[in-house]
Amino acid sequence: KDWDDDDIEEVEMVDDTDDLDPETERAAWKLRELKRVKREREVIETAEKEREEIERRRNLSKEERE
Amino acid sequence: MTHAADARRHFDSRGYTGPQIHNQNPVHLLEKPIRDRIITSYYWQEQCFAINEATLCDRAAAMSFIGGTYGQQKPSPFLCLTMKLLQLMPERDIVLEYLHQTEFKYLTALAAFYIRLTFDSKDIFQTLEPMLADYRKLRRRARDGGYSLTYMDQFVDDLLTKDRVCATSLWKLPQRTILEDLGHLEARDSPLGRELDEIDDQDDDIMANGES
Amino acid sequence: RQHQIAIGQSGEVKRATLEEVRERLEWLAQKRREEKEGIGNVVDLGKRLEVRKE
Numbered sequence: 001k002d003w004d005d006d007d008i009e010e011v012e013m014v015d016d017t018d019d020l021d022p023e024t025e026r027a028a029w030k031l032r033e034l035k036r037v038k039r040e041r042e043v044i045e046t047a048e049k050e051r052e053e054i055e056r057r058r059n060l061s062k063e064e065r066e
Numbered sequence: 067m068t069h070a071a072d073a074r075r076h077f078d079s080r081g082y083t084g085p086q087i088h089n090q091n092p093v094h095l096l097e098k099p100i101r102d103r104i105i106t107s108y109y110w111q112e113q114c115f116a117i118n119e120a121t122l123c124d125r126a127a128a129m130s131f132i133g134g135t136y137g138q139q140k141p142s143p144f145l146c147l148t149m150k151l152l153q154l155m156p157e158r159d160i161v162l163e164y165l166h167q168t169e170f171k172y173l174t175a176l177a178a179f180y181i182r183l184t185f186d187s188k189d190i191f192q193t194l195e196p197m198l199a200d201y202r203k204l205r206r207r208a209r210d211g212g213y214s215l216t217y218m219d220q221f222v223d224d225l226l227t228k229d230r231v232c233a234t235s236l237w238k239l240p241q242r243t244i245l246e247d248l249g250h251l252e253a254r255d256s257p258l259g260r261e262l263d264e265i266d267d268q269d270d271d272i273m274a275n276g277e278s
Numbered sequence: 279r280q281h282q283i284a285i286g287q288s289g290e291v292k293r294a295t296l297e298e299v300r301e302r303l304e305w306l307a308q309k310r311r312e313e314k315e316g317i318g319n320v321v322d323l324g325k326r327l328e329v330r331k332e
Contacts, residue, residue, distance in 0.1 A: 067292070067293035068290035068291060068292055068293060069290065069291045069292075069293060070289060070290060070291075071289045071290060071291050072289070116291050117291065118291045118292060118293060118294045119293065119294035119298070119299050120294035120298045120299045120301075120302040121294075121302070123299065123302045123303050123306055124302070124306065127306045127310070156299075157296065159296045160294075160296050160299050163296060163299055163300065163303075164299075167303050169303065169306070169307040169310070170303070170306070170307075
């Protein structure tokens with residue numbers, strides 16, 4: 001790896017070996033995945049609320065017009 | 067069929083006439099300042115010359131981190147190999163082989179990045195979302211040169227949701243919900259599957275008990 | 279190097295097929311496994327060579 005003049009030791013300080021502690025590694029993933037699911041649901045909820053709000057305004061203006 | 071050993075055609079200032087991705091010269095999916103850094107880098111000149119889809123695997127197998135640029139804006143091998151892929155434009159089957167082989171996780175990450183840059187939006191979601199279940203560790207190198215730990219699923223999530231990854235601005239991917247509304251995609255099934263239902267039930271119980 | 283022969287004088291590299299990519303990956307995986315197993319032996323061999331030099 002003569003293209004890289006950097007300190008090799010520093011790379012090894014961050015260990016990327018998998019399955020050292022499979023249960024903890026899966027638990028950490030589960031937490032990340034739950035956050036993603038929550039985020040996805042929030043996006044859908046926000047979109048729905050916006051849709052309702054637009055609907056509500058549309059109705060309001062109709063009544064005002066009449 | 068052959069590739070130019072270097073990337074002459076892609077950098078010819080008189081104009082590019084080769085195959086395009088997203089209506090442009092594929093290497094232009096990386097910004098010009100980054101491209102300039104890459105083609106003047108030692109890694110690009112020494113390690114990316116005259117390699118093809120097969121010998122590129124040697125370089126990918128030797129990768130030990132993902133990242134953009136670091137130090138004096140030195141481009142990572144990850145970025146250099148991304149540009150090499152943009153030049154080679156491997157066939158779809160080969161890209162998917164890179165992605166799904168299980169021996170070299172940095173090659174998987176490289177393929178994911180390339181897919182995010184080059185596939186169309188529906189295809190990106192369909193190909194990359196299953197990777198959200200892959201929690202192998204990845205070393206990431208920051209701009210200051212320091213290393214930190216991330217995970218395949220986190221990296222893929224970044225690719226699907228962020229505008230910039232690895233010092234590269236990604237073309238704007240439509241939000242998933244828009245593709246769902248258009249009927250291009252089904253709602254995503256979390257790999258947590260039944261576990262998720264159980265967690266939801268627990269939440270519902272808590273809510274119900276709280277209200278009573 | 280294999281690929282330097284492949285490019286010859288033309289400055290061009292042959293396109294690889296999916297089959298060649300698979301073979302390459304298999305070969306690299308094999309090499310990596312051998313290296314992992316071989317680390318212990320190499321150290322021993324190095325030591326022995328040192329001893330013989332003296």
